Amino acid sequence: MPVSSPSRPLALALVTLLVASLAACVRIGPATPTHTGPSPAASLPPSPTPTATPTRTTPPPSVSLPPSTTPAATPSPTPTATLKPSRARATRVVIRYLGIDLPIISRDRRVPNQGPDLYPPCDVALYHTAFEQPGRPGTTYLYAHAREGMFLSLLEASERDDGAEIIGKVVRVYTSDDRLHLYRITKVKRHATDFSLVTDAPPDAEQLILQTSEGPRGTVPKLQVLAEPYEVREVTRQEARPPAKPRACYDTP
Numbered sequence: 070m071p072v073s074s075p076s077r078p079l080a081l082a083l084v085t086l087l088v089a090s091l092a093a094c095v096r097i098g099p100a101t102p103t104h105t106g107p108s109p110a111a112s113l114p115p116s117p118t119p120t121a122t123p124t125r126t127t128p129p130p131s132v133s134l135p136p137s138t139t140p141a142a143t144p145s146p147t148p149t150a151t152l153k154p155s156r157a158r159a160t161r162v163v164i165r166y167l168g169i170d171l172p173i174i175s176r177d178r179r180v181p182n183q184g185p186d187l188y189p190p191c192d193v194a195l196y197h198t199a200f201e202q203p204g205r206p207g208t209t210y211l212y213a214h215a216r217e218g219m220f221l222s223l224l225e226a227s228e229r230d231d232g233a234e235i236i237g238k239v240v241r242v243y244t245s246d247d248r249l250h251l252y253r254i255t256k257v258k259r260h261a262t263d264f265s266l267v268t269d270a271p272p273d274a275e276q277l278i279l280q281t282s283e284g285p286r287g288t289v290p291k292l293q294v295l296a297e298p299y300e301v302r303e304v305t306r307q308e309a310r311p312p313a314k315p316r317a318c319y320d321t322p
Contacts, residue, residue: 157246159196159203160310162211162279166238167222171213172313173242184319189214191318203242203250204301206273208266211242212280214318215292220281227292232257240277240296243309252277252296259283260290 159173171194180190189195194213201207213220226235240252258266266278277296282288 157202157204157244157248159209159211159242160245161241161243161308162194163241163243164223164238165241166235167226169220169222171219172311173211174313174315178315180315180317182317182319184317188317188319190315191216191219191321193313193315194219200267201275203244203277203298204248204275206275208270209242209275209277210267210280211277215281215283216318220279223279223294224281224283224292227257227259227294231259232294235294240279242277243304245310247304247306247309249302249304249309250277250298251300251302252298254294254296256295258293258295261293262290266293266295 158175161170161172163170171192173194173196174190176187176189176195176197183190189212191214194211196202197210197212200210203209215221215224223235226232235254235257238254240254242250242252244250256266260283266276270276275298277298279294279296281292283290283292
């Protein structure tokens with residue numbers, strides 16, 4: 070499928086994710102997955118740690134100190150602290166307008182009797198580990214089944230006038246550091262068969278994509294909803310970290 074030219078690890082992640090998403094999820098028939106994506110080994114590589122540049126602490130040989138001057142001790146260079154990226158992860162997604170309120174877990178979390186190819190469990194949304202987390206440059210990628218109590222209402226809204234009614238609506242994503250990231254929906258992409266919403270974005274742009282399926286298991290096209298951040302707030306631990314109870318639903322209605 071056509072995509073832009075992202076870095077090799079991300080390209081691998083996107084291609085693998087789309088191929089794995091052939092097992093789709095929706096209202097009719099057996100449970101339908103969204104996509105599965107690459108194995109943990111295909112995750113984006115960590116940023117390299119910058120190497121400190123040595124600081125010269127003694128005068129060059131051509132400079133002589135006056136005979137009467139006792140040189141003061143030159144302090145040793147103080148290492149510059151390296152800021153580590155936040156380890157916070159997405160924990161909850163809420164779209165009040167559509168009645169969506171789901172705990173979020175990692176796509177790599179195993180669920181008993183989950184089904185083949187990391188089939189997405191029910192009663193939760195998942196964040197894809199090939200992408201970023203809220204508050205970092207890049208794309209946060211969340212997905213869930215198009216089922217009652219999950220992302221079904223998002224799919225149904227997209228089918229009315231191509232989703233015009235949800236443009237401008239607020240998506241709330243909570244993180245494990247007790248923060249609330251507010252996003253506003255800017256684009257609804259129906260029948261998506263590629264990841265151009267990711268690959269066409271500036272590399273330093275922060276954005277959120279929500280995905281669900283548009284047909285029974287095996288349907289390729291997906292619904293993708295793009296949202297852009299506009300505010301971050303502090304919240305209570307109880308708000309940010311709801312208990313997640315993922316349920317295996319590969320062979321259930």
